[in-house]
Amino acid sequence: MISFTLNGETVSTDAPADAPLLWVVRDIFKLKGSKFGCGAGLCGACTMHLDGVAVRTCILPISAAQNKAVTTIEALGDRENPHPLQTAWVEHSVPQCGYCQSGQIMSAAALLATNASPTNEDIDAAMSGNVCRCGTYPRIKAAIHTAAKMQDESLGGES
């Protein structure tokens, strides 16, 4: 039995230790926002946060999540209470087919959590593990800058 927190809630599963976290979350816990793209950690569509760090869950065995905190796109925000990245993504009309965008946003969220005002180079370094076949990269980059600004303004407003 492996226990971890999934979006703040403690859960446990009897899935075998080598089952990838992605499929445990999708098939057993029925959260479908994280996607399957390559099964080899090469495209980032499956990106979630493990204790706040962006991880490729299609190759991460569930045993690695033991007693850790897993966050998926479902917990990042929603229409009523969005993460600044989600707002920025909509403002820039980033998604096309949209399939990779959960992973893109989770990678970007992990970046912004540790780097409040990333440069283009920082963004390139953090986001180059995420593939988008629709070619939304220029908009993703612009949206991350916008979200960083939004975050900065909201923090400034509070101080």
Added chain:
Amino acid sequence: MMNKTKGPTMLSSQGISRRSLLITAGVVGGGLVVGIPLMSGDEPPPPEMMSEHGGYIPNAFLQITPTNEIHFYQPRAEMGQGVYEGMTTLIAEELDVSPDTIIVHLAPVHPEFKRPGSPAQGTGGSTSMNAHYTHLRQVGANVREAIRQAAAAETGIAAASLIVSDGKVVGNNQEWTYGHFAEAAAKQPLPENAALKSPDEFRFIGTEHNRLDAWAKVTGEAQFGLDVDFPGLYRAVVKRCPVAGGTVKSVNTNAAASSPGVFKVVEIFNGVAVVAEHYWQARKAADLLEVEWYYPELANTSSAELRQQMENALEHDEGLEADKQGEGAAALSQSKQVIEATYWTPYLAHCTMEPMTCTVKIADGNCDVWVGCQVLEVAEGMAAHYSGVPRENVTIHSTFLGGGFGRRLIADYVAEATAIAKASDVPVQLVWSREDDVKHDRYRPVSLVKFSAGLDDNGKIETFVVRNVSPNTGAYFIDDSIEAAFQGTIPWSVGDWLSKRGYWLFENITVNGGVVEGLSGNYPCPNQEVRHATVDPGLPIGYWRAVGHSCNGFFAEGFMDELAHSAGQDPMQYRLENSTHSPRMQTVIKQLAEKSAWGNVAEGRYQGIAAHESFNTPTAQVIEISVDNQTVTIHKITCVVDCGLAVNPDIVRAQMESGIIYGLTAALYGEITLSNGAVEQSNFHDYPMLRMDQTPTIEVHIVDSQEHPTGVGEPGLPPVAPALANAIYTATGQRIRELPLNKAFKFS
């Protein structure tokens, strides 16, 4: 198809059928159902899914409820290109309501949802906006007029005095909702030719607004094929022959069948499927299958031999005539200067981000299919055939597509999923791995082309001759689709036989247009000849974004650059002088010269241009690079496009960016190779994708136009590779005539 019932029908509350559910809901909802098809001669009932909401259903596209909900059944497949937004904007404009107030549904199979001018409910060829621009506006205008007429009749206020806008009807200082008149509108005949707005009345068309599907796609809520789930659903994976077309000779299933979570192992038409509770269980078990295969003839071909065969054909097989103007090739001998060059591009895989997936449930005489696909009737026919369920009892539930690019025009994954559901007797979701996807695609065909051009004393093109050698995409599409498209009307075996005639047809009788499109035509001249010879080892091919233009644009625009340099002329100016037949292209090239600062770049920077019209949309690009020790840095891509009126300019720009990045990926890295018939690549490590750090600045300019819109999903792609190769020539003097470019250069 569902039962065909004419007009409003009242039904008793007993013995509720699918049809009566619809009617009952309509009556309960306070409106009535009227079937007034816009396109077909007969009158099929509206799609069953409309029954959930009730209200006024003037046609298959729109539904207005008494509570003033406006539902739109969006007829095209949303695969990223933006039809969800674009089609809704057309409806919204003429209904005079904001697009974001409309509830959008992805349409099921229904005759009214066929693309205007097409026999099928297909999405491809950059056609949606062009085909629906007037059509869907008319649908919206007719319904708005129906609301106006109903309001006039009910309130006694003259129709002309009523303001019907933003979901409200206003007159005599009173205000009602559209929905208030839904029932009354349903009792009147639907106006057929209500006046359309003039462009100066547009509130939404031509403006930039955020994509309607954006929120669903940034919160993880959007449902793709892979996200379909319900209790009792099993997951399936298929082990296929490494060589396409191979079939099972023998299989040892013992280890797989006893693997944890496995429910069943079943043999289907092209392989062995493992059905398990969870995906990773099925995947692990599939690795334990021991299969021996019957290999097809394709197993005798490897890439090097294929290239040799194609080169032999270029030399010895004169092929079929695709086009001839004036004296054709015979005129070459009269020219002072004859330039010749041979170009090559490899097979390519689509690699949609979502690998193929399809969910099928066969129960109680029905077959339900949840899938994102580009031709719904083909999916329906496949499901009917492989389930044994009559076609009228097959229901296709459309999901968002995790990318299409032509891959999902083919319903092979629907056939597999249905065959597995049938054989295992449980509902299954078939999930392809990335390896399945790369190794079992319908590839963009390999192509070899030789150009010969005769120039006059001034460098003007007198004669233009093209010889093309490649397999025929159309033949495979016919083979993949005909029997399914006609399932239920002609016997499957007859359809299958017919579907195989395409190979012979395109090899011996007539040239497959999709293979030669874009090889000539950008610069007409007095003598032209295009010929095509078929060499086909049997690797399945299909429509890949921009189809023939995807490689032919590279060939034609690379060669055009060679001609410009041979004539000693500026490549931009040379294109202008040779494209006077196309005022639209002339405007595009002139704007591009200005926007790209053509010929006016910093020291060490070099530019290349390509201009190519595809899908009736002239598009041209300038790429600016620098080269340091065989390493190329792409600094900027400037793109100008004339797509007529841009319904949402932001989506037009997004599609240009998308086509450019898709095309750049192929130009730099894309190559599928064969070893003994098997595709050698398998995933993103050996079939690489362009990533963010390699993506240059892209600037898109749209020609200001009020003309009828043309497509934008594909035309951004063809100019990329040649513009880049032409820039490399300017920088290095090295002419690249083969893709991918990473064989000759490194890219930073």
